[in-house]
Structures are given as C-alpha cells and as structure tokens.
Amino acid sequence: MDFLEFEQHDLYFDEVLSADDDQLLKKAAEMYPSVETEMILQDLQSRLPGNLTILVALYRFYYYQHRYQDALEISSRAIDISASMMGLTISWKDITENHIAQGVFVSMGLIRFYMLCLKASAYLLMRTGEIEQAKERLKKITELDPADQFGAAFLLKIAEKELIKKLADQYNVTSLFHHH
Secondary structure (H helix, E strand, C coil): CCCCCCCCCCCHHHCCCCHHHHHHHHHHHHHCCCHHHHHHHHHHHHHCCCCHHHHHHHHHHHHHCCCHHHHHHHHHHHHHHHHHHCCCCCCHHHCCHHHHHHHCCCCHHHHHHHHHHHHHHHHHHHHCCCHHHHHHHHHHHHHHCCCCCCCHHHHHHHHHHHHHHHHHHHCCCCHHHCCC
16 A cells, blocks of 8 residues: 555644634643643643544643653554544554545545554654554554555664663673674
8 A cells, every 4th residue: 555645634733723712722832831831731631532633732842842752642542533534443553454444435644644653653652662562553554554655663773772772781681792
C-alpha cells in the first residue's frame, strides 16, 4: 500500500472548530511558551476531547517543552481516537494490513495520522528510555509499512542498538563495543 499516495481529504485538521475555539487556539500559539498556552490548550482539550487538531497542538506544546511523558500520553490518546474514527476497536498491537486496507475507505489521511502517532509514541518511548516498548511499536509500523514510507526501519535499528548497549551495560560487557 502506498501511504504517500492519497487525496487531501478528511485530514485531522479538517475538523471544524468554532470561531471562538479557533481564536483560542491562535491565542495559545501566540502566547507560547507561557503557562497560559498550556491552560488554553488544556481547556480546549477538555471541552473537545476528540478533536485531533487540539491534541496535535497539545502534543507539540509538550514535545517542545521536553515534557516527553506528557507528549506520550497525548500521542496515545491520539492513537486511540484516530483508531476509533476508523472503526478500529482493537489495540495497535493487533492491527493488521487488512485493518489498514479497510481504513482506506474511511480516510487515507487518518491512516497516515494513526501511523505517524504510533511512530511519534515510539520515538518518545526511546527518549524516555523505554526501548523495548518503542521497539514493539516500530516493529508493528515496519510490518504494516514494508516499503518503509514512514521511516520506522531506521528508528528500529537505533532502538535495537540501544537495547544491545543497555544489556551490555547491565551485564558489564564492554568488549563488544571496543575494537583492538
């Protein structure tokens, strides 16, 4: 399946916000990185919990603040919401190529968003030292995207190397990494 070939319709940011909410979102962007930014985004998110545009804004806020655990929580929520929007009621661990193919009938843009959220969560897990969990997600992405259009294979190699280093450090095996 070519994840890069799709028409620009029904993307997550096509969700219509009221004029007031749109103004609040713009105000939050203008006030970045103040405390008010987070308060506005949290308020919007609590009033519109399924709005992906607001979740993306909140994710970016946390990511750029290096609050990776908070960003990870938001990316997990975005994965669940986008899956639900595609009619998927199973965990990302159980998603198959058939589920992705069925999702095309709903929205190719939403599938891309789902996959990018999965990749973002894997990256955040790597940043927080949860290499095994990151590796699981990256393996799932490479399984669903054998052409590697999302670039998860590269991150998977990094995760595998990090895991080897972590195990070597744990067992004090340094000779593997030193050439004589």
